[in-house]
Amino acid sequence: MDERRREFLEELLTTASPSGFEAEGQRRWIDYVSEFADEVRTDDYGNAVAVLEGGEPTIALAGHGDEIGFIVRDVTDNGFVRLERIGGSDRTVSRGQHVRIHAADGTVPGVVGQTAIHLRDTADDEVADVTELHVDVGAADGDEAEALVDRGDPVTFDQTLSELENGRLAARGMDNRVGIWTAAEALRRVAERGTDATVVAVSTVQEEVGLQGARMVGFDLELDAAVAADVTHATDQPGSPGKRSTGVELGGGPVVSRGSANHPVLVDAVRDAADGAEIDVQLQATGSRTGTDADAFYTSRGGIPSLNLGLPNRYMHTPVEVIDPEDLDAAADLLAAFAAGADEYAPFAVDV
Template identity: 35%
Template sequence: MTAQPDFAFDYPLLKELTEAHGVPGYEDRIRELVRREFDGHVDHVQSDAMGNVVGTIDGASDYEVVIAAHMDEIGFIVRHVTDDGFLQLDALGGWDPAVLKAQRVVVHTDDGDLTGVIGSVPPHTLAEEQKKKEPKVEDVFVDLGLPGEEANERVTVGDLVSMEQTTTVVGNTVTGKSLDDRVCLFAMLEAAKRIENPAVTIHFAATVQEEVGLRGAEALGVDLDPDLALALDVTVANDVPGFKPGDYVTTLGEGAGIKLKDGSVITNPKVNKRLRAVAAEHDIPRQPEILPAGGTDTGGLQNSSGAKPVGAISVPTRYLHTVAESAHYADIEATIDLLTQFLTSETGQHDYSL
């Protein structure tokens, strides 16, 4: 039996969050966990028609800060059930089809969850032309191990499909599915539990549909109209064979990422400077992050209800958008500490205007 890891954070909660299922637009199970964890730690909780959940700690001033981390994970929706009982899928979020072969999945039906397997044809049965064919998500099919008639009775078009994977500790990393972005959702919840009597009002927002276009954050920014916004998300740690150090986005174990840009946003230089200053003051490991492509909720919040000063803290993560996403425990701790110290020291008097 594996010993309980001695982390400076609530590993069982992180494991529960990452193993739970919630694809874009259907984050119900995660919402329940978020509401449960907010209970007793925030002054009030609200949600909207899209499913964003916001826990607010009232501050001593009218200055408002939004912290956002998304609840959804990439997954699929059933688009067809064949007469033979195989499921054909439409992607919810960005998948590399090469990582999907022979993976177990969970099909979420009105009558309960079903386990299925993504089919993989043995290579020695393939013709040379078939072996050279580029894999596509639309060619993926799920085998439920059921007769065609029963499969058609139990599964309907529109049912959701998510990956089945347990979360475990591998060396110094936490590894599993949906660390994108449950590890940051977890960091946000941990910070909310540590903050008391802030000088400013803080809205901790668990957002929806980030993986399909930052949709929840964009709507949230209109409803809340904050004075300052920070998003939390994972970022690429490509410090692995095949990449040169100059091409690394971040390095595992080197601390929380302070985002300078990604494909959706250029963050506010003054917010970045204060994040770096807070990290230095409290000896929190940190590293700069420049992500060449890909977006985060930071971009969704930057110009909602007009221009907003935004920043982002990132958890370096290897093997993104797979069932083996891996984050170093020290980077998780650094992210929680940096967010907590940044919010604790936010007075509403810092000038982020350019």
């Protein structure tokens, strides 16, 4: 990954964009794709679409721009902030963390309180639900706290981006900044090499609260196929339950999902593109659902042939998600290769 691509990824990862509050992150993505897209537009909820004009077919390369987080539920009389989830935030990693409350007048730093081990009955330690947690912003009382934050303000972990050995990166919100990075980069790369197809890169909103943005985009765009680039579990670290093992490894390349939403013709097309470009891919079984925007795209309109392309990720939905940038580069190359030859693979229909 060259310096400019790394800079773009860091911009995405250091910009807070919890579901329902994605505007700042979407602006960063739009600024990047505007350099090479023929057209960039947004809808009323902030879904962003970058278009590379061509002929048939029309294919979408999509990621979701939102992240999990919290929201201010209440402010107590003694000045503490009570929380509710945004998306699937993990209560087991929430206590004792630095957070930022994104208020109208700026960011308010705080910490999620955790009673000291000296004062707890550790024999009866239980993991508190998110609704039982409190954020300490340092306020003396409720009036001071309410002057700083409003109910409904979004909250994210205050987590830095760290580079680990072998170039691997750790941060909050890899899910799914890496997906919108991949979609944008694939569009840039196919713009450089050329294609007869129309290719749209998409950064959707509100995936973490029910795939809502993809439902809007899937209804709005007339697509022949859609590929959703999203994180998938790398199960190569200690602690992964054997019964949930997928064989997916960090650094092993992008993951082509098979089953459920994943259209078999599209699966074969992307695997063929990988072979032609000499890109290693991993396979993953998704027998019931992918849990990604692909699940929304494939039931839109009369049914859009869709595929989930996985980006291996350790420790998903924690503040320390870990990815290998080489997987992202390979995924962008793969999607660009597929898009460049999309007219050769179309139409995407099961032969029955």
